[in-house]
Amino acid sequence: MVSATDFAMPSLGADMDDGVIVEWLIEPGDRVSRGQVVAVVETDKSEIEVEIFQDARVEELLVPAGVRVAVGTPIARLGGVVGAESTTAASQRQGSITSPVLRRLADRLDVDQAMLVGSGAGGRVRRDDLMAAVATRPQRRLTPRARRLAAEGGVDPSSLPGDSVITGADIEDVSARGVEVRDRGSHGPAVSDPVAETDPMRARIASLMERSWAEIPHFHISDRIDLTEMLDRLEVHNSRVGPAGRVLPAAVLLCAVARAARRVPAVNGWWIDGAFEAAAAVDLAVVVARRGGGIIAPTIGSADELGIVEMMEQLNGVVGRARAQRLRTTDTAPASLTVTNLGDLGAETVHGVILAPQVALVGFGAIREHVVAVDGLIGVRPMVSATITGDHRSFDGLVAARFLGQIAAEIVPVIAGLDTARSVSDRIDDLGGDLVEERR
Amino acid sequence: MAEPAAMETEMTCREAMRAALRESIIDDDRVVLMGEDVGAYGGCFAVSSGLFDELGSERIIDTPLSELGFVGAGIGAALGGMRPIVEIMTGNFSLLALDQIVNTAATLRHMSGGQLGVPIVIRLATGGGRQLAAQHSHSFDGWFGHIPGIKVWSPGVAEDFRWMLSAALADPDPVLIFEHVGLYGRSGPVGARSDAGDPERAVIRRPGRDLSLITFGGTLPMVLDAATELFGDGVDAEVVDLRCLRPLDTSTMVESVRRTHRAVIIDEGWRSGGISAEVSARLAEHCFYDLDAPIGRVCSREVPMPYPAHLEAAALPSVERIVEAARAAMDATVVVETW
């Protein structure tokens, strides 16, 4: 038998005098263990998850959610450890999101956390559970006028972010500005458009970039990656299939980045409240330039799990939708890493700005032929300049270099699944035929 | 001779109606005013004060306390070529005359194949807010708006108090004018008759872009106050004064809502089956695809009007409730009142 003790409002920073209990994650009767997050407390600076430092049983919550109390005020009464009890009520409860990233995502996507069923250990909600809830939830509500205007203007209302009722004005905004996404969370895809200075979206992007630039100590490392083998094999593949089945180098590079990020998880996630949160999946934001200016960065979810053909389809889809200004909700999901690819019309190298709170950005320049040393001889090789831009708070040059090396190593394996072995007839085709030209 | 009001002057609604009565009676030998205490006493709300002394008992006729009787007499006089103005002390007592109004005045033109008309004007004081309790405070204007064969007008500003009467007298069919008792003491500018326009057309009392507040009669001043408060919060409300509940001017309200995409209807009558329901239905019929919010309503609470001042205030529409309903409409939601 152990006597009851009080759990007091902790000091979560030297300048904290008091805090508001935003949410209790435990209830009387729960068994809690050291390190468990038991409450969310709002301070002047942010919401902080409060951990408990002992194994105990919750006897009573002394302060209800929503109340501000001074540091040191008892907020819960704890009893001693009482042997092996059955699973705690808290862990059985539905919707126990412990990750702040997922919680934020749930808020942004307006998912009712109480309705979530966790499939992780102890009923813990995983990212997949959240996305499944998003996929199956009822449609957004449109006013009659919004529905009519959307139909007349060919606007896809499901692309509008937020959770409020979509009104006619929202649809008119989309039609007028030609931009779906007006309100993105801090780690949703970024959009930039050089139209009016008064454009609220422009202002939001400006503040996002400003914040990124002010907050993130950027560093860049870059190297050229030899693409000879990949391009050769793609050429074979592309010559054997119709135009619709062809694969572009950009898709191969995206696959390589996603797979490399899985191997180097330190670059894939978010810097939140002074600490790095690794992302569970590699959700790649792809920066798409829009003709006439502006960029939009739709997300390709779980990119590390995509084969090259799927990636090509996904890329074609998001680029098309971004260009046509018809993004889908899934395209606007938060990303864990961003890739910007200047493409063959672009310049040699790009040093970009990280989209906070992400911690890295991968930039590819144009694929160009360079004179390089090959096996002690001078050769001409198609190469791409790859740049890792990193948040130096989160990781260092060595990790970035490892990531870059991993990207280079993943490139050829990405297309291993394609039939790219050169046959004799291919070689003859290369040499003869009625259209003998340079190969590229 | 009545003096022409060519120049705009400021007067109370009571003075405006008195001037209208006086002018009508002087200008047309067929016009008389009849009702309870309209003569020597000067009218229960002092609207006809002084007219008895000036115009005499032949033109300003005190009647016995029988609505059924004197409304019937008025109808008979109208059938016989007179142009009677019958005052019913409060709209609540009009129920005693319901048979005359609904079964006789409203039907004769139809039942006689157009041979008989009833050019009667019935003036009714209406509405609450003066602690006159449940038998003297209810709004039945919406009920009468239900009846074909009569017209139902409801002035909300002094100018309409001044000019609706002559237009009603010119109408060959029965016209009921509901005068909200809360308005009698309010002043407003009164210009020439032509400025008041056709009383059967609704008027935009305040143009605005963000939502349409649709009302009439006694609630018009508080709706204008609510619009002012909303404007301070960045919501630019348009105020539509219906003025006429039968025939309803559908096109003005519909055009307004097509501009603003949101509507809140304010009616001192009860919500269930009231004129607010009719207005709401017409908007849904005509503007459904222009709406950006559910149609909101602010009406009297569904109770007999309480006597205590604070309970009466709680039962009646208020600026606060109108602002709340307007804000809900701006958020594309609606305040659903449960009582």
Added chain:
Amino acid sequence: MAVERDPHRVLTQAIGRVAPDVDLDAIDADRNLREEAELDSMDLLNIVTAIHEATGLEIPERDYPHLSTWSSFIDYLSARL
């Protein structure tokens, strides 16, 4: 349905489908088409795919150099449609 054989129309329709915002009138027929119209590799692939679907003509990647200007693209199509 008759297959479109007019190279101008084929190319105009393909670009219009892939990049409807491109002002074709502003394009200099003898300058680099992809730079003129800001077409990236994905756009070019989609244009080639659109032409394939409209006419059955399958343009291999090795022929891309023929597509460098509006004029050369038209010449290329004229010889094959």
